[in-house]
Amino acid sequence: xxxxxxxxxxxxxxxxxxxxxxxxxxxxxxxxxxxxxxxxxxxxxxxxxxxxxxxxxxxxxxxxxxxxxxxxxxxxxxxxxxxxxxxxxxxxxxxxxxxxxxxxxxxxxxxxxxxxxxxxxxxxxxxxxxxxxxxxxxxxxxxxxxxxxxxxxxxxxxxxxxxxxxxxxxxxxxxxxxxxxxxxxxxxxxxxxxxxxxxxxxxxxxxxxxxxxxxxxxxxxxxxxxxxxxxxxxxxxxxxxxxxxxxxxxxxxxxxxxxxxxxxxxxxxxxxxxxxxxxxxxxxxxxxxxxxxxxxxxxxxxxxxxxxxxxxxxxxxxxxxxxxxxxxxxxxxxxxxxxxxxxxxxxxxxxxxxxxxxxxxxxxxxxxxxxxxxxxxxxxxxxxxxxxxxxxxxxxxxxxxxxxxxxxxxxxxxxxxxxxxxxxxxxxxxxxxxxxxxxxxxxxxxxxxxxxxxxxxxxxxxxxxxxxxxxxxxxxxxxxxxxxxxxxxxxxxxxxxxxxxxxxxxxxxxxxxxxxxxxxxxxxxxxxxxxxxxxxxxxxxxxxxxxxxxxxxxxxxxxxxxxxxxxxxxxxxxxxxxxxxxxxxxxxxxxxxxxxxxxxxxxxxxxxx
Numbered sequence: 343x344x345x346x347x348x349x350x351x352x353x354x355x356x357x358x359x360x361x362x363x364x365x366x367x368x369x370x371x372x373x374x375x376x377x378x379x380x381x382x383x384x385x386x387x388x389x390x391x392x393x394x395x396x397x398x399x400x401x402x403x404x405x406x407x408x409x410x411x412x413x414x415x416x417x418x419x420x421x422x423x424x425x426x427x428x429x430x431x432x433x434x435x436x437x438x439x440x441x442x443x444x445x446x447x448x449x450x451x452x453x454x455x456x457x458x459x460x461x462x463x464x465x466x467x468x469x470x471x472x473x474x475x476x477x478x479x480x481x482x483x484x485x486x487x488x489x490x491x492x493x494x495x496x497x498x499x500x501x502x503x504x505x506x507x508x509x510x511x512x513x514x515x516x517x518x519x520x521x522x523x524x525x526x527x528x529x530x531x532x533x534x535x536x537x538x539x540x541x542x543x544x545x546x547x548x549x550x551x552x553x554x555x556x557x558x559x560x561x562x563x564x565x566x567x568x569x570x571x572x573x574x575x576x577x578x579x580x581x582x583x584x585x586x587x588x589x590x591x592x593x594x595x596x597x598x599x600x601x602x603x604x605x606x607x608x609x610x611x612x613x614x615x616x617x618x619x620x621x622x623x624x625x626x627x628x629x630x631x632x633x634x635x636x637x638x639x640x641x642x643x644x645x646x647x648x649x650x651x652x653x654x655x656x657x658x659x660x661x662x663x664x665x666x667x668x669x670x671x672x673x674x675x676x677x678x679x680x681x682x683x684x685x686x687x688x689x690x691x692x693x694x695x696x697x698x699x700x701x702x703x704x705x706x707x708x709x710x711x712x713x714x715x716x717x718x719x720x721x722x723x724x725x726x727x728x729x730x731x732x733x734x735x736x737x738x739x740x741x742x743x744x745x746x747x748x749x750x751x752x753x754x755x756x757x758x759x760x761x762x763x764x765x766x767x768x769x770x771x772x773x774x775x776x777x778x779x780x781x782x783x784x785x786x787x788x789x790x791x792x793x794x795x796x797x798x799x800x801x802x803x804x805x806x807x808x809x810x811x812x813x814x815x816x817x818x819x820x821x822x823x824x825x826x827x828x829x830x831x832x833x834x835x836x837x838x839x840x841x842x843x844x845x846x847x848x849x850x851x852x853x854x855x856x857x858x859x860x861x862x863x864x865x866x867x868x869x870x871x872x873x874x875x876x877x878x879x880x881x882x883x884x885x886x887x888x889x890x891x892x893x894x895x896x897x898x899x900x901x902x903x904x905x906x907x908x909x910x911x912x913x914x915x916x917x918x919x920x921x922x923x924x925x926x927x928x929x930x931x932x933x934x935x936x937x938x939x940x941x942x943x944x945x946x947x948x949x950x951x
Contacts, residue, residue, distance in 0.1 A: 344479070346398055346474070347399075350391050350392075350394060350398070351391075353391050354387075354388040354391035354395075355388075357385075357388045357557075358384060358385060358388040361380065361382075361384025361388070362381070364377040364378075364380045364381050368381065375430050376430050376431040379423050379427040379431075380427060382419065382423040383420055383427060385416075386416040386417070386419040386420035386423060387416075387557060387560045389415075390413055390420065390556060390557055391557040393409050393410070393412055393413035394409075394413065394556070394557055396409040397409045397410055397481065398480040398481060401469070401481075402469070403466040403467060403468060403469055404459075406466060406469055406483050407459035407460055407463065407465075408459075410460045410462060410463075411454055411455065411460035411461070414450070414460070414461055415451065417556070418447050421444075421447050421501065422444055422447065424531065425443055428504070428505065428508050428528075428531070429508075432508045432509070432511070432512045432523070432527075432528070433512075434507075434508040434511040434512045434515075435505075435508035435511070436507055439500060439503060439504040439507065440504055442500050443497060443500045443501045443504055446493065446496065446497035446500060447494075447497050447501075449493060450490075450494040450497055453488075453490040457490050458490070460488070461490060461491055462487070462488055462491050463486060463487060463488050464486040464488045464489075465485050465486050466483045467484055467485050467486075468484045469482065469483060470483075470484055482545075495542075498538070498539050501535060502536070505528060505531045505535065506528075506532055508528065509524045509525075509528025509529065509531075509532065510524075512528065513525070526566050527566050530562060530566035531563055534563045538560075541556075541559075600618060600699070600700060601697050602615065602616065602618045602678075602697065602700075603616045603618075603619060603696075603697055604616070604619050604696055604698065605696075606633055606693065606694040606695075607693055608656055608692040608693070609692060612632075613632050613633060613636070622668070622676075622678065623635075623636055623639050623670065624639060624671065624673065633652070637649055639668055639669065639670055640666050640667070640668060640669070641666060641667035641669045642669070644666035644667055648664050648680075651664050655682065656684060656692070656694065659684050660683075660684065661681070661682070662682040662683070662684075662694075662696065663679070663680070663681045664680050665678070665701070666678060666680070676700055677700070677701045677704075678700055678701060678702075679701050680697070680698045680699075681696060681697055682695060682697075749773060752770065797839055798839050799837070799839075799840075800835040800837060801835055801836050801837070801838045801839075801840055802833075803833060803836055803843070803871055803944070804829040804833055804871055806840060806843050806844050807827060807829060807847060807869055807871060807881070808827070808829075809844065810847040810848050810851065811825055811851075811869065813848070814848065814851060814852070817852075818855065818867070821855050821859075822865055823855050823858060823865045823867050824865065824866055825851075825867045825868075826866070826867070826868050827868075827870070828869070828870040828871075829869075829870070829871045830870075830871050830872045833871055833873060833879055834873065834946040834947065835946065836878060836924075836944040836945060836946055836947060837924075837945065837946075837947045838924050838944055842920045843924075843944070845917075845920065846917045846920055846921060846928075847869075847881070849914070849917050850883045850917065850942075851883055852913075853913060853914065853940070854867050854883050854884075854885035854887065854938075855885075857887030857888065857938060858886060858887040858937075861888065863886075864886065865885075865886060865887075866884075866885070866886045867884070868882075868883070868884040868885075869881070869883055870882045870884070874943055878943055878944055878945040878946045879944050879945075879946060880941055881941065881942055881944075882939050882940065882941040883940050883941075884937060884939040885937040885938060885939075886936070886937045887937045887938060888937070889932045889937055889938050890932045890938045892932065895931070895932065898914055898930060899914045899915055899918045899928070900915060914928075917942075921942045921944070924944055925944070925945045926942055926943040927942065928942040929941060929942075
């Protein structure tokens with residue numbers, strides 16, 4: 343065995359070894375087709391090396407011609423796998439060029455078996471023996487060149503154009519890794535092709551006494567491609583380790599925060615959920631579960647809403663956020679909130695990833711906070727009405743005195759023998775009207791004084807304003823305050839609790855009256871309503887008092903801040919809390935010398951709260 347035999351055997355073994363390594367990588371990562379294509383290319387190069395070794399050892403023209411003819415089969419496979427590798431690995435290269443190269447190479451293979459003794463020669467008449475150093479000998483064919491050999495050379499030019507175009511495209515659009523890939527792999531491919539074409543021209547035209555070989559050049563390309571694929575495999579392994587580390591850290595964080603993590607593979611209908619999630623939904627560890635299993639645990643009153651939201655997210659994409667109750671058998675009803683995002687990694691791959699949090703304690707705290715807020719609001723209403731006790735007593739006393747006076751008059755008429763029944767009927771009608779008037783006042787007082795759950799329903803703000811104005815009429819007269827209203831017609835309804843909205847109006851109007859105490863001249867109180875395009879319905883209460891200093895415009899809403907001698911400083915704070923709970927906003931404005939204006943907004947019915 344001479345060194346030529348040893349060199350070609352080593353090149354074939356090295357190429358085949360590289361190919362087998364990447365075949366195993368592909369079997370572990372079936373989606374990475376570049377590794378499979380590289381295996382095919384490497385195996386083809388090993389086969390080419392075997393045929394080249396047969397040509398080097400050939401002792402007859404017929405043996406050389408046969409080996410050269412069959413060497414075109416692995417060469418075609420190598421070219422086709424090279425095209426597929428570049429298209430897949432570079433994600434570049436013009437499709438029409440790739441098809442042209444493939445068709446041209448298959449045409450050359452057909453001509454290899456249909457014309458001459460092979461694609462390169464019409465006939466081979468003799469073999470010339472050339473001796474190298476070390477006594478190594480190889481055969482060079484002597485014969486007539488096959489004119490169809492030009493088909494292979496034209497195809498080589500197309501292949502070079504395809505490789506150059508793909509490499510330039512990857513270089514221009516990619517980052518540093520893509521540019522290195524374009525330079526190393528693309529450059530090696532192009533240089534290899536140039537070397538092979540130049541050597542073939544020199545060999546088959548018998549200008550240089552060289553053997554017909556392509557394996558060394560292709561092996562360099564295989565090494566460059568294998569190096570890049572190896573780097574990718576190492577990066578993938580590092581990313582996998584980093585991902586596992588992140589997953590472990592995420593799991594630890596999820597356990598510390600009591601987060602239920604889950605992922606729903608939509609096409610395969612496969613569900614993954616961590617231990618906390620399985621505990622929350624009452625699933626045994628290791629038990630199979632799907633989306634229907636989880637929805638079966640959702641409270642019956644919430645199930646259709648949650649299912650509809652999930653279906654819409656899967657259909658339209660985007661984010662999902664839902665609050666619902668969980669009715670796990672044998673456990674108390676709990677509240678949970680789910681947030682999820684649909685991820686489409688490919689047309690047939692859709693993952694709905696999400697996190698579910700047990701918010702039972704938060705809901706309980708919110709309910710307790712709402713109860714305390716309602717109790718504070720009730721106390722604030724009672725305090726406000728207590729300050730108006732004298733005016734309210736007068737408001738009720740007037741119709742009662744009128745009823746008493748009319749009743750006595752009716753009795754006198756009835757005592758007379760010639761009593762006028764028409765007059766009695768009129769007196770009785772006045773009694774009924776006065777009774778209704780007193781009843782309305784008492785009804786409004788009872789509504790404001792009652793203590794109960796907040797009940798939000800569509801509310802006409804103008805109607806609420808008018809009721810509060812009537813309720814405070816005597817108080818305003820006693821304080822010499824002139825109340826005027828400017829209520830926008832056809833104002834949309836808001837969603838709110840009537841009693842609490844009236845409480846806000848009452849507190850703000852009484853505060854405006856207090857602000858005008860000691861003011862000389864007319865005391866004007868203006869109540870306006872209007873439609874605010876960006877916030878819903880706006881109500882403003884303006885007075886002609888001394889105003890509010892700019893530095894105090896926000897401070898007046900803080901608890902226990904008051905300018906009244908006997909005030910508690912809770913009225914405006916409670917009002918802001920009520921308005922905020924309704925989804926609105928309360929603020930103060932002041933113009934020097936023109937009093938102050940307090941405004942609040944409420945969302946109209948149908949708006950997001």
